[in-house]
Amino acid sequence: MKQYDLVVVGGGIVGLSTARAYLMRYPHLKVAVLEKEAQLGQHQTGHNSGVLHAGIYYKPNSFKAKACVSGQRAMIAYCDEHGIPYRKVGKLIVALDESELPRLMDLWERGNANGVQDLQLLDQAPLREMEPHLNGIKAIYSPNTGIVDYGKVAQQFGQDFQALGGSILTSCKVEQINTRQQSSILATSHGEIETRLLVTCAGVYADRVRALSGVEGEVKMVPFRGSYYKLTAEKSHQVTRLIYPVPDPNFPFLGVHFTPTMAGEVLVGPNAVLAFAREGYTRWRVNPADLLDTLTYPGFWKLALQYWRMGTLEMYRDFVKPAYLRDIQRYMPSLELADLVTAWSGVRAQAMNRHGDLLDDFLVVYGERVAHVQNAPSPAATSSLYLGNLIVDETAKAFGLGVA
Ligand SMILES: Cc1cc2nc3c(=O)[nH]c(=O)nc-3n(C[C@H](O)[C@H](O)[C@H](O)COP(=O)(O)OP(=O)(O)OC[C@H]3O[C@@H](n4cnc5c(N)ncnc54)[C@H](O)[C@@H]3O)c2cc1C
Structure with missing residues (x-):
């Protein structure tokens, strides 16, 4: 059975940004990204308007406003650094x-x-x-x-992650999650995989992947x-x-x-x-x-x-x-x-609660050594570098990894 310190489920732009940020900050960890499709970025990441939002719409001082304004700045610097056209x-x-x-x-x-x-x-x-x-x-x-091809950005995130020593397993669908005392066993289409820590960024399947791990959650995608x-x-x-x-x-x-x-x-x-x-x-x-x-x-x-x-x-x-x-x-x-x-067409993964409210904000829910992103709506592609870092901040704290 393959064994990792950390597995990120979902090879979209948010999962890849998170996995990359993890290895940049905790280079000693053995990390893998599991993606059910044969290639990365095949869902929302590869089917969107490609807009680098500037941050006009969002309520002042809100999380989205900050994530978008800072995220766009970081994304443009990243594209400049890696020669990604925008x-x-x-x-x-x-x-x-x-x-x-x-x-x-x-x-x-x-x-x-x-x-x-x-x-x-x-x-x-x-x-x-x-x-x-x-x-x-x-x-x-x-x-x-501005405009950019987020599919290309996601590919580059994947390359960075691999260059840092991370593994990407495509055509690897997570079908079951069994949580044990010190680790989780993931039953996947690639066989069983054991991981000490788990972060899921599964887009339109976010609620179902969370439910596989037995973690309670309020929202439905x-x-x-x-x-x-x-x-x-x-x-x-x-x-x-x-x-x-x-x-x-x-x-x-x-x-x-x-x-x-x-x-x-x-x-x-x-x-x-x-x-x-x-x-x-x-x-x-x-x-x-x-x-x-x-x-x-x-x-x-x-x-x-x-x-x-x-x-x-x-x-x-x-x-x-x-x-x-x-x-x-x-x-x-x-x-x-x-x-x-x-x-x-693209399909938006929109989280909704029992009252019929469409959740506007980014949302993560936690279990023992597991964290599930439950809502990453637009402009999450623009904000993906910011979100990846934030997910590492928050989950590393919850996992007791210490400040990197
Ligand atoms: C039509 C449309 C237009 C948009 N326009 C913009 C825009 O212009 N600018 C902007 O900033 N944002 C835009 N967005 C929003 C942005 O695209 C998303 O917020 C962002 O791509 C979310 O990325 P993600 O990684 O969370 O999701 P996704 O890209 O959907 O990735 C989730 C991944 O998880 C994988 N997965 C799911 N279940 C499993 C499983 N069980 N096992 C393994 N893998 C699994 C999926 O195959 C998928 O690859 C738009 C979205 C849409 C749909």
């Missing part, structure tokens, strides 16, 4: 009419309070000058918001699919920056946005609809057990009652492309149906 394309948050101005100004105050640098408030004329095809009466411009279109080559030149709506404060997601990518395309999306499978990347992918799991959770019905109108509209737009188009034409009136090409 671009500070800049971002506009656009108010379409007077009714959105109070919320836009609230974001303006938040961004400044969070220390986001070089923010500007633009009226219609300079906005038009920047993005001539865009509708809007006022916007916040954040020149330091609810998968929300976010699908993207991309603009045709003829229209993609019409968007040069990230363009976001003023978000609805009653909804945890940022709204459909225009995102230039490192590959030179422009994505439109993601929307946010309930996925019928934890890894439900397409509309028709249904996993009856996953769906039952969601539908029998009391929190889901509380959420559904609260957001049924918005959820139904979002579902309608997901199925009816002209409706999706009408929504984005409010920002880009020149777009037509043929300009939108179906691209791909």
Whole structure:
């Protein structure tokens, strides 16, 4: 049986950042990352908007604000150091009419309070000058918001970790966790593995992996699919920056946005609809057990009652492309149906409690020598270096490893 001092379950950006930070600080430990897929970063890490968020949205002094602002700085320095390409394309948050101005100004105050640098408030004329095809009466411009390929960042985290002596076991699904007095025995698709300490960062399976270890927890992961279109080559030149709506404060997601990518395309999306499978990347992918799991959770019905109108509209737009188009034409009136090409989807791992609240904050729960990350929502990719260090701080303290 393979034996380790520490196993990290989940080869996404959070697990890899954590594993890397552990070996940087505790180089004497024998550490492994276990990932069920054949390659690293195949789920949220490889299916997101690729935005290096600057930290505008989050409540001043909140954990997310600090993690995002510091995390973005650390991520940019890391990309510079490792030659990972990124671009500070800049971002506009656009108010379409007077009714959105109070919320836009609230974001303006938040961004400044969070220390986001070089923010500007633009009226219609300079906005038009920047993005001539865009509708809007006022916007916040954040020149330091950027884009990067988080899949590449995760690969580099993995390489750093291996260079420090860590082992990565892919196609290694953790199926059972038996906690003993001094260690945990993991039954995996690679055979049994013994570890003294265990940290799990399992994304959309965070709650199930926690339950395998017998640790109690409050939350259920609810998968929300976010699908993207991309603009045709003829229209993609019409968007040069990230363009976001003023978000609805009653909804945890940022709204459909225009995102230039490192590959030179422009994505439109993601929307946010309930996925019928934890890894439900397409509309028709249904996993009856996953769906039952969601539908029998009391929190889901509380959420559904609260957001049924918005959820139904979002579902309608997901199925009816002209409706999706009408929504984005409010920002880009020149777009037509043929300009939108179906691209791909991501599935957000969103933690929900029994009251139907979607948890906004990062959450870790602990057992004996085990720690389970239970919520790592956006902007966790931007913040991943910060989060990895924080997870090491907190778990090393809980495991009694001493300060490194
Ligand atoms: C559509 C979308 C857009 C987003 N846009 C942005 C953005 O622009 N900027 C930003 O900062 N953030 C964004 N995010 C959020 C960000 O992508 C996530 O917060 C981040 O990737 C979470 O990383 P993770 O490592 O926790 O999860 P994941 O990347 O999902 O990794 C979890 C890993 O655990 C593995 N795993 C699960 N169960 C087991 C098991 N039993 N055994 C072994 N392995 C297991 C999975 O295979 C997976 O690889 C977005 C997310 C989505 C879905």
